[in-house]
Amino acid sequence: MEQPEPQVPQVVFLPCPFQGHIKPMFRLAELLSHANFRVTFLNTQRNHDLLLLSLDIPAFRRQCPNFQLLSYPDNVPLGLDQHRLSEQGFVDCLLSIKAAAKPALSELLEPKTGRRPPTCIIADWLIMCSSALDVTKEFGNIPVFAYQVGCAHYMWMDFHLLKLIEEGEVPLRDKDMDKPVTSIPGLGMSVRRRDLSGFCRLDAACKQVIEISTNYGSSAVSQAYGLILNTFDKLEAPVISKLSSFLPFKIYTTGPLHGLLNNYCIKNSNPLHSINVTICKEDTSCITWLDAQPSGSVIFVSFGSLASLSRSQILEIGQGLLNSCRPFLWVIRPNPIVGQQEDDSSPGQILMELENMSPEKGLIVSWVPQEMVLAHPAVGGFLTHSGWNSTLESIYARVPMICWPTGADQQVNSRCVSALWRIGFDMKDTCDRSTVEKLVNDLMEDKRDSIMKSMDPIARRAEESVQEGGSSYCNLQRLITDIRSLIPT
Known part of the structure; x- marks a missing residue:
């Protein structure tokens, strides 16, 4: 009897609409595409258009034929000019990003003739993971992987922000900025108030931003299927270990992602390693x-x-x-x-x-x-x-x-x-x-x-981490295997 062809994993990427968030998530999307996954990258319309301008589309289509670029309407005050917003405007911006993504993701997941639901969603830890978890509950709890674009140290410190508010450490206004912060264990270095997250420097909106970050970030991560970090084990091993004992799922350290992608492209004589993913026009x-x-x-x-x-x-x-x-x-x-x-x-x-x-x-x-x-x-x-x-x-x-x-x-x-x-x-x-x-x-x-x-x-x-047999290389292969295992048999 002829065996049916195995189903191809389908992964939806949901990045936060900032250059520093889009770039590493796009790199991971490329790597999964090269592993013969079907990839959908869902961006705001403005960033979608800018990304298309930066890519050599014909070459990209040849090398990544199963990579789909989609967009949803912008609903963010002043586009990407967050630095020009007031504190309350920044809060409104974060909430607008969350609100804009949810209906777009719902429409993408809506069952239609001949279209299977995605195998999983990889969503930016900041705001987007919460949106994805909210939406997927309506469609049979599609697994959501949280993607943290920052380092493990930042994430570990973020889990302690509400505690810092309770202890009166933050907001940081009118305080001794060089005073050591002693209530965050396991960092392997001394941390001063001035080294805390930039959100702690906000005044009126500090608590609100941290609560948003916690409610839509840290708490959402705990409900995810897994966590993907753009770092490597030997750079942040003690803190990665702390996160592993704190979170109830697998952590995949896959960085530096650009190094993984460059090695893949060189090994496979793929010209895409020379293409830069950017929403800003480059001067070469x-x-x-x-x-x-x-x-x-x-x-x-x-x-x-x-x-x-x-x-x-x-x-x-x-x-x-x-x-x-x-x-x-x-x-x-x-x-x-x-x-x-x-x-x-x-x-x-x-x-x-x-x-x-x-x-x-x-x-x-x-x-x-x-x-x-x-x-x-x-x-x-x-x-x-x-x-x-x-x-x-x-x-x-x-x-x-x-x-x-x-x-x-x-x-x-x-x-x-x-x-x-x-x-x-x-x-x-x-x-x-x-x-x-x-x-x-x-x-x-x-x-x-x-x-x-x-x-x-x-x-x-x-x-070494991104070479064949290295920690990040192996973690990427583990992620690929684990996503494949999510396909219903």
């Missing part, structure tokens, strides 16, 4: 400029897709870079450049002023293919906002960091970089030219040997 001219710079000489500067700088901050950082006398490549987004303007200067005028200061030493661009830049031999250091994607990419490329975090998980990440892993410096809450100059020179020369002594083994472990 910087690669030619980097080609002309000496090895290890350039300090790369980027503060991510959402951070907002004032005019004085831009000029202080710029003057510090110039005073260091080292070539720099600086990403400054064209819109918006400045969030808290201190005079009537337009963003264009500020850019012109900065470019006039640095015509020979620096290059200023609007956005870059960051993985490619960090891997370039001319880049010797990274002045970063400490987003988790940037942190992992920097580790994988063996590029030490100066951390200037601006919110959310970045405060935690920068503390890990400086105090736990000792692969860079933490410049949080400081922005003056003398500090920038000193830390750039320390990173690039004066203290480089000690920093690289810590960086080299960590980077080597990151590379």
